[in-house]
Amino acid sequence: MIELTTDLKRLGDEKAPDGFVDRLLAQAGMADSYARFETVLGDVYVAWNRLGVSAAARSESAAAFEEFFKNDVGRPLVPAQPPADLAARIQDELSGKRRMRFDLRGLTDFEQAVLRKTYEIPRGEVRPYGWVAREIRHPAAVRAVGTALANNPIPYFIPCHRVVRTDGKIGNYGGGGPEAKRAILTMEGVRVNRLQELARAGVRYQGVRTTKIFCYPTCHTGRHALEKNVVWLRDEASAKAAGFRPCKVCRPAAA
Amino acid sequence: MEGVERQFERMVREHQNRVFALGLALTGNRHDAEEVAQDTFLRAYRALVTYPPSRIRDLKQKAWLHRIAVNVFRNRLRGIKPRLVELNGSESDHAPGPEARAMQRAQMDDLAVRVAGLPLRYREAVVLRHVQELSYAEVAQTLGQPVGTVKANVHRGLKLLRGDEDDRADD
Numbered sequence: 098m099i100e101l102t103t104d105l106k107r108l109g110d111e112k113a114p115d116g117f118v119d120r121l122l123a124q125a126g127m128a129d130s131y132a133r134f135e136t137v138l139g140d141v142y143v144a145w146n147r148l149g150v151s152a153a154a155r156s157e158s159a160a161a162f163e164e165f166f167k168n169d170v171g172r173p174l175v176p177a178q179p180p181a182d183l184a185a186r187i188q189d190e191l192s193g194k195r196r197m198r199f200d201l202r203g204l205t206d207f208e209q210a211v212l213r214k215t216y217e218i219p220r221g222e223v224r225p226y227g228w229v230a231r232e233i234r235h236p237a238a239v240r241a242v243g244t245a246l247a248n249n250p251i252p253y254f255i256p257c258h259r260v261v262r263t264d265g266k267i268g269n270y271g272g273g274g275p276e277a278k279r280a281i282l283t284m285e286g287v288r289v290n291r292l293q294e295l296a297r298a299g300v301r302y303q304g305v306r307t308t309k310i311f312c313y314p315t316c317h318t319g320r321h322a323l324e325k326n327v328v329w330l331r332d333e334a335s336a337k338a339a340g341f342r343p344c345k346v347c348r349p350a351a352a
Numbered sequence: 353m354e355g356v357e358r359q360f361e362r363m364v365r366e367h368q369n370r371v372f373a374l375g376l377a378l379t380g381n382r383h384d385a386e387e388v389a390q391d392t393f394l395r396a397y398r399a400l401v402t403y404p405p406s407r408i409r410d411l412k413q414k415a416w417l418h419r420i421a422v423n424v425f426r427n428r429l430r431g432i433k434p435r436l437v438e439l440n441g442s443e444s445d446h447a448p449g450p451e452a453r454a455m456q457r458a459q460m461d462d463l464a465v466r467v468a469g470l471p472l473r474y475r476e477a478v479v480l481r482h483v484q485e486l487s488y489a490e491v492a493q494t495l496g497q498p499v500g501t502v503k504a505n506v507h508r509g510l511k512l513l514r515g516d517e518d519d520r521a522d523d
Contacts, residue, residue, distance in 0.1 A: 101510060108373060108460055108483050109482075110369075112372070113369050113371075113372035113386070114386060117389070118364050122361060125360070125393070125397045
């Protein structure tokens with residue numbers, strides 16, 4: 098009798114397995130999970146929680162990613178088996194289909210607005226920093242837009258690489274430097290060299306003589322214009338003076 | 353909101369072993385025990401976020417978690433078939449330790465399997481009384497049964513565990 102109840106009591110002293118609390122907090126949405134995924138961009142570490150994807154980086158190692166996450170997001174992070182459809186969503190997102198949800202908690206309203214706007218830029222196109230600033234109704238905050246994009250916790254998926262400088266410089270890139278930015282844009286079908294030549298020549302917009310509409314050079318609506326109908330425009334004022342109106346899709350100027 | 357999350361985390365850290373051990377004794381294996389413990393805390397969390405602060409402050413956490421755990425366990429029995437017993441649990445939580453610890457662990461797994469083999473009403477009563485060391489009154493409250501019933505069930509459960517078949521209640 099005594100021995101049995103003593104044993105039962107000892108059974109009550111058994112400990113929960115290692116990592117129980119972390120796994121539980123992840124399930125309750127109070128910690129994030131992460132895993133490494135093979136993508137067109139190479140191995141990418143992705144963190145997620147019940148609200149969506151919360152961070153991504155091409156880190157050297159799991160430890161490096163955890164460090165990045167700690168500094169950037171600050172919540173507890175646990176390695177985990179990803180949900181069944183996450184790998185497919187990641188591939189789709191990187192090939193231009195939008196299927197991902199994001200968790201941007203912890204960022205300021207301004208940062209969130211910048212990232213949401215950036216997310217609207219289609220694959221294969223680029224926009225200037227000033228465009229993002231104007232679209233979110235902070236037209237003077239061009240530098241702040243740059244800072245917000247530099248701190249983008251979810252590069253590649255929220256395409257901060259599609260925001261470029263108007264002077265033709267490729268601009269810095271938190272997701273792996275200017276070289277990586279150029280490589281990703283090229284992979285997405287942007288003719289980076291041509292874009293830089295135009296910028297250096299002082300050209301900002303492409304106008305189409307027949308429609309009298311002007312666009313950003315990468316806007317998909319201008320892509321099918323015949324060469325002979327294309328005019329290159331230096332600024333908004335001269336475009337308007339020549340009778341062009343801004344494109345309603347890429348919105349190169351307030352309409 | 354922030355406050356509830358921190359309170360919840362503290363609650364989990366404080367009670368994780370107790371709730372896991374309860375799951376282990378009720379289910380007989382570590383894998384299911386972790387699931388029961390996890391579901392218990394997730395349910396607790398979902399309830400906590402709806403409670404006003406005063407109710408959270410006055411909560412008798414231990415008794416409350418026991419009640420949730422027993423309900424989680426009963427729902428599982430209703431829903432899914434118990435797994436075949438896996439004596440050593442899953443690989444991931446098998447921390448390689450000294451031999452003595454491994455033996456103790458094997459003994460405990462063995463005992464858990466025996467306890468989990470008890471008929472349900474004896475099992476719940478024995479586990480809450482002798483594994484979790486609740487008082488008879490607390491067990492009665494947790495299970496929603498009269499104290500006399502609990503005492504009888506504990507007594508019979510212990511007899512069965514000792515392999516004393518003679519005194520077995522007819523069922």
